[in-house]
Amino acid sequence: xxxxxxxxxxxxxxxxxxxxxxxxxxxxxxxxxxxxxxxxxxxxxxxxxxxxxxxxxxxxxxxxxxxxxxxxxxxxxxxxxxxxxxxxxxxxxxxxxxxxxxxxxxxxxxxxxxxxxxxxxxxxxxxxxxxxxxxxxxxxxxxxxxxxxxxxxxxxxxxxxxxxxxxxxxxxxxxxxxxxxxxxxxxxxxxxxxxxxxxxxxxxxxxxxxxxxxxxxxxxxxxxxxxxxxxxxxxxxxxxxxxxxxxxxxxxxxxxxxxxxxxxxxxxxxxxxxxxxxxxxxxxxxxxxxxxxxxxxxxxxxxxxxxxxxxxxxxxxxxxxxxxxxxxxxxxxxxxxxxxxxx
Numbered sequence: 001x002x003x004x005x006x007x008x009x010x011x012x013x014x015x016x017x018x019x020x021x022x023x024x025x026x027x028x029x030x031x032x033x034x035x036x037x038x039x040x041x042x043x044x045x046x047x048x049x050x051x052x053x054x055x056x057x058x059x060x061x062x063x064x065x066x067x068x069x070x071x072x073x074x075x076x077x078x079x080x081x082x083x084x085x086x087x088x089x090x091x092x093x094x095x096x097x098x099x100x101x102x103x104x105x106x107x108x109x110x111x112x113x114x115x116x117x118x119x120x121x122x123x124x125x126x127x128x129x130x131x132x133x134x135x136x137x138x139x140x141x142x143x144x145x146x147x148x149x150x151x152x153x154x155x156x157x158x159x160x161x162x163x164x165x166x167x168x169x170x171x172x173x174x175x176x177x178x179x180x181x182x183x184x185x186x187x188x189x190x191x192x193x194x195x196x197x198x199x200x201x202x203x204x205x206x207x208x209x210x211x212x213x214x215x216x217x218x219x220x221x222x223x224x225x226x227x228x229x230x231x232x233x234x235x236x237x238x239x240x241x242x243x244x245x246x247x248x249x250x251x252x253x254x255x256x257x258x259x260x261x262x263x264x265x266x267x268x269x270x271x272x273x274x275x276x277x278x279x280x281x282x283x284x285x286x287x288x289x290x291x292x293x294x295x296x297x298x299x300x301x302x303x304x305x306x307x308x309x310x311x312x313x314x315x316x317x318x319x320x321x322x323x324x325x326x327x328x329x330x331x332x333x334x335x336x337x338x339x340x341x342x343x
Contacts (some may be wrong), residue, residue, distance in 0.1 A: 005029055006071035010126045020244065020290050023297065023325050026071040027063065030078060034066045035059060037082030044154075045090045048147040054220050056336040057089040058082070063333050068326030072319065073215040077162060081215045084155050086205065089336070091148070159215055163214060170210030177206040185264050192288070195269045202264070203240035205229070212319045224313050231303065231313075234296035235320040239327055241266050241289045245282060245333035249339045289328075296321060301304070 002334065006026040016026055020106075024206075028034070033159055038059050046052050066073065066082045073081060155178035158284030159167035184202045209229075212218060220228050244266040255263045266288075270281040300321045331337060 001072065001310050001315050003072065003077060005073065011141050015332055015334060016325075016328055017286070017330050018190070020325055021287060021290070021297075021343070023293075023321070024044040025068060025325050025329050026322055028067040028071045028073060028078065028325075030075060031064070033078040034064055034074070035081040037066075037079035037084075038086040039150075040065075040079075041083045041086035041090065043150055045087070045275065048150060049090075050088070055090070056334070056338075057086050057335075058334075060330060060334040060336075063326075063330050065330050067327075069214065069323040070215045070319070071322055071326065074217055077217075080158050080162065081211055082154070083158075085211065087151060087155065088204075116314050120157065123321060129260050131162075137152070146287045159214060163217065164215040165218070166219065170214045173206040173210040173259060177201070178205060186263055186292060187267050187329075191271050191273050192266060196240070196267060198268065199244070200236045203236060203243055204284075205232075205236045208236070208239075208320075208323065212316060216315070216319060218316050218319070220312055221310055224310055227309070228313055228316060231299055231317055232290045232320050238289050238292040238296060238324050241285055241292065242328050242331055244293060245285050248278075248282070250337055253339060294326060297325065 003135055005027065006028050009025040009027055011024065011178050038057060042052055042055070042057070066078065070078075070081065088188065155168060156171055159170065180201045184198035187198070188197065213220065248263075248265055248267045250269075251265050252263055266285050267278065267281045270284050271278065274281070274284065276284070303309060303317060306314070
């Protein structure tokens with residue numbers, strides 16, 4: 001990949017906790033557009049959905065999420081994918097209560113999910129599937145349209161104005177993600193091997209596919225899409241496990257407050273499977289991240305000059321690797337995963 005919009009960061013300026021070996025962090029040269037997009041999303045959410053309190057999203061100091069995970073984002077798309085990503089972060093917090101009900105109820109189906117309110121799981125408002133699963137590609141809104149759907153329609157309109165074909169790919173992927181993610185948390189996973197495929201889905205494999213292809217102007221040929229997802233699997237495994245490692249404390253506390261005896265997190269699964277304490281489970285998880293990072297780095301290196309696959313696929317795989325590195329560094333420094341007395 002030719003680097004045009006990003007610059008390499010001096011390794012002395014960031015930590016990786018030993019999870020990244022000889023791979024360099026890159027950051028987008030433009031910091032203004034990411035900040036603008038994230039703050040605009042927060043403002044719209046506060047105005048139209050719910051007031052934001054004690055919230056931390058993608059912005060951070062010194063590293064913000066989009067700049068380090070999509071360092072080669074096309075400049076005219078940076079603000080928009082920052083907006084969309086911040087919207088996803090805002091939604092993520094509301095989804096936790098929904099998914100906790102999915103886990104604790106044995107007779108919970110999609111019709112039940114549509115009755116869940118994002119603020120109150122006993123409410124009567126429609127849920128997240130209305131926003132993303134029904135007519136996801138429609139920009140039509142009316143008096144009864146939920147505010148979340150209005151924002152989603154606005155995102156789609158802005159994306160279409162820039163790049164209609166890739167906007168369609170992104171929103172379809174996002175809708176499919178929500179449907180699949182609703183199923184991933186219904187089970188108690190007894191082993192890390194059984195847990196990981198669901199974690200890859202839940203970590204946003206499809207959302208990130210849409211983000212990278214739209215943000216970087218990548219088009220994966222139809223005949224390579226299955227190969228694309230297969231080759232990228234180790235990268236998404238590393239992404240999901242890193243998320244679990246760094247968000248563990250916050251997720252554990254949230255689960256306790258909701259009265260759950262289960263946490264959808266690799267640390268919890270490892271503790272149960274291996275009969276180890278939290279500290280040992282974190283070490284095992286860290287080792288798994290290193291293993292998947294090494295495996296995926298080898299995939300990227302072995303395909304970099306492979307003329308048997310398209311240039312677009314090779315570019316995508318390298319973009320996922322940059323995302324893996326950026327995600328780890330961001331996770332170490334971001335306020336989003338820091339535990340506070342109010343979390």
